[in-house]
Amino acid sequence: MADEELPELPRGIALAWGVAANPQRGPKREMSVERIVDTAVELADAEGIGAVSMAAVAARLGFTPMSLYRYVSAKDDLLLLMQEQATGVPPEEHREHEGWRARLRALFEAQVLIYLRHPWILSLPITGSPITPNSSAWIDAGLEALAATPLSETERLAVALAMTGHARWYGMVLAGYDEQARTNDLTADEVSAREAALFDRVITAAEFPHLRAAVDAGVFTAPDDPFRFAMERLLDGVGMYIEAVAQGAAHATAQDWVSLDPAELTGDKKYREAQKGVREAEKALRDARKIERQARRDALERAARGRRDS
Structure with a gap:
């Protein structure tokens, strides 16, 4: 049986690995993939990813957009190379930490910093x-x-991806708060205080009793970092699982992906209409419960007035 032919690397990936063919001719020696990417990253850092286009990058370099396409044939390839450069390599310092947990924590913090430096990613x-x-x-x-842990290769990858995903989510939140602070000329504490005030204004105990209790407890202005707390508890769980495996417990297996219903994937019209009907019914139920809660509040207030007047 003949060996299957390996798929050709997409040009963006080939460029990242340095195995793509160089253009046979270019406008000037000053032009290169590296310089194009450097310029695009500088533009994104200064003005956001929305400012990045082949034309904008070419203008900064003093060339025509067509000149860039000799080196980077598509904007998607440019975005891939920009992300690759901005991401960089992991800091060597993470190897100085003792133990898997400290090393993963160091990698987590380094990834979060990347998102703060280059939020457009x-x-x-x-x-x-x-x-x-x-x-x-x-x-x-x-x-x-x-x-050095007894985890399987699959489990190690799962843990590494979980940490990477949490770092991305944490970076997304921090970058958003930073943007709010810069846009409104506020400190981080002032942003949190304004957010807490908005929650305090709209969240009622009757409609959202548990969230109201959290607001009253001051969770939105507390010095505690919920994302670091969650990261540490994730590591706690991994540590407990490692101990169980080391003591001879079987490795856990989980093979089911979360996926959409096939009817939804195919865009079935009747299925979409049925989903719309469910959403409308759920909205009507929420509205009815809201009216019920308001009626209960009004009844309690009337009863209280009646007791005061009697």
Whole structure:
């Protein structure tokens, strides 16, 4: 049986690995893929990802957009290379920490910093596993941190991806708060205080009793960091699982993906109409419960007035 032919690397990935063919001719020697990417990253850092276009990058370099296409043939390839450069490689310092937990924590913090330095990365879509040198280096570092544990290769990857995903979510929140602070000329504490005031204004105990209790407890202005708390509890769970495996417990298996119903994936019209009907019914139920809660409040107030007047 003949060997299957390996798929050709997409040009963006080939450029990232340095195995793409160079253009046979270019406008000037000053032009290169590296310089194009450098300029695009500088533009995104200064003005956001929305400011990045082949024309804008070409203008900064003093060339025509067509000149860029000789080196980077599509904007998607440019975005991939920008993300690759901005991501960089994991800091060597993470290896100085003792134990898998401390190393994963160091990698987590380093990833969050990347998102704060280059928040535009968070706007780029996730279209699959990263198959570029720097992105691969981060995954490898996470696996290396867990190499001495009794976890299986699959479990090590799962833990590394969980930490990476939590770092992205944490970075997204911090970058958003930073943007709010810059836009409104506020400190981080002032942003939190304003958010707490908005929650205090709209959240009622009758409609959202548990969230109201949290607001009253001051969770939105507390110094505690809920994202770091969650990260530490994630590591706690991994540690407990490692101990169980070391003591001879069987490895856990989980093979089911969360997925959409096939009818929804195919865009079935009747299915969409049925979903719309369910959403409308759920909205009507929420509205009815809201009216019920208001009626209960009004009845209690009338009863209280009646007792005062009697």
